[in-house]
Amino acid sequence: MAYSDKVLDHYTNPRNVGTMDKNAGEVGTGLVGAPECGDVMKLQIRVNPETKIIEDAKFKTFGCGSAIASSSLATEWVKGKTVEEALAIKNTDIVKELSLPPVKIHCSVLAEDAIRAAISDWKKKQA
Amino acid sequence: MSEQNAGLKTAPMQLQVIQERQLSQHQCWSCGDMRAEHFCAACGHMQPAEPTDFFSFFGLPRKLEVDEAALEKEFYQLSRKLHPDLYSRASAREQHWSLEKTSQLNDAFRTLKDPITRTEYLLNLEGIQLEEQSKVATEQARAFGVEKKQTVPAELLEEAFELNMMLEEAKAGGVDDDLRAQLVATRDSLTARLGRMQDELRAAWKKWDNGNRAAIDEMVDVLNRRSYLSNLVRDLQEVLS
Numbered sequence A: 001m002a003y004s005d006k007v008l009d010h011y012t013n014p015r016n017v018g019t020m021d022k023n024a025g026e027v028g029t030g031l032v033g034a035p036e037c038g039d040v041m042k043l044q045i046r047v048n049p050e051t052k053i054i055e056d057a058k059f060k061t062f063g064c065g066s067a068i069a070s071s072s073l074a075t076e077w078v079k080g081k082t083v084e085e086a087l088a089i090k091n092t093d094i095v096k097e098l099s100l101p102p103v104k105i106h107c108s109v110l111a112e113d114a115i116r117a118a119i120s121d122w123k124k125k126q127a
Numbered sequence B: 001m002s003e004q005n006a007g008l009k010t011a012p013m014q015l016q017v018i019q020e021r022q023l024s025q026h027q028c029w030s031c032g033d034m035r036a037e038h039f040c041a042a043c044g045h046m047q048p049a050e051p052t053d054f055f056s057f058f059g060l061p062r063k064l065e066v067d068e069a070a071l072e073k074e075f076y077q078l079s080r081k082l083h084p085d086l087y088s089r090a091s092a093r094e095q096h097w098s099l100e101k102t103s104q105l106n107d108a109f110r111t112l113k114d115p116i117t118r119t120e121y122l123l124n125l126e127g128i129q130l131e132e133q134s135k136v137a138t139e140q141a142r143a144f145g146v147e148k149k150q151t152v153p154a155e156l157l158e159e160a161f162e163l164n165m166m167l168e169e170a171k172a173g174g175v176d177d178d179l180r181a182q183l184v185a186t187r188d189s190l191t192a193r194l195g196r197m198q199d200e201l202r203a204a205w206k207k208w209d210n211g212n213r214a215a216i217d218e219m220v221d222v223l224n225r226r227s228y229l230s231n232l233v234r235d236l237q238e239v240l241s
């Protein structure tokens, strides 16, 4: 499979790989999987309690190049956005940005799922 | 042409191989008789290649309990009888059919001989798009502003993630004897779990074969959980070898 330049860039030079303390109150963690291929992805966000802006994001993905690139891109995109703005990110935006082929759509879905799961984990902690 | 076709006279015998054939009756293009499946029962001529699902290609009902040994035997017999070499001097359309049918045969056998791909294929025929399930669920969750339910239990995802972390460290830091023993034990227990999933799948097959459509959801569930475990076994194997 030929990866696009942007995928290759994120794949060889992934941004924001790492983990945060999942027990911290301002951290939201999303751990999601793609049943299609059995790959897993964890994405974490740190949210400023006052502004609700996502100040930092980290990911760790065990999966294909497209999944790594999608999650790397997702962390870049959510940073600096408010939680509500981040919820507007769709997998199709990622597909477009990375020029993913149809067979790799589920990899981008994984990244959207991870963002949403991280946000909902964070929201639960605020309740 | 007559020479090649002489070999095809055995066609009626071939029909006895698999009992549960659903015989589709068409008129033979060559002799006008009513024929069944790949060869005319009366004159033995190969019949036109038609688009067909893989179960029908083998004359099988859409059931999942398949006698794999009989299927394999059938495959070898058919590949001999449909072989393009036999038709090198036949009419252009027969040459074409033989190529076409041979490629159908190979695809059908490859798909049906394996329990997992067979199940996936059947689900697909029944309108279940395994490849699409995540996307569809995500779109629904997004549209309704609700949290998407992961298709497998959270513990399984945790387990897969943790094990992957461990494997990554093992790859970077090397595997000493203790770690190796631990990884071997993990691999063996995962393999045993995969075996139990196979049993679950077979139980669902039985239901399906008896006409219970609820079995579809069970099969999807097993296949989903299975894909995580089989990845892990594969990756463990890679580190261990």
Ligand code: FES
Residues within 6 Å of the ligand: A034, A037, A038, A039, A063, A064, A065, A066, A067, A104, A106, A107, A110
């Ligand atoms: S192939 Fe599994 S996430 Fe891409």
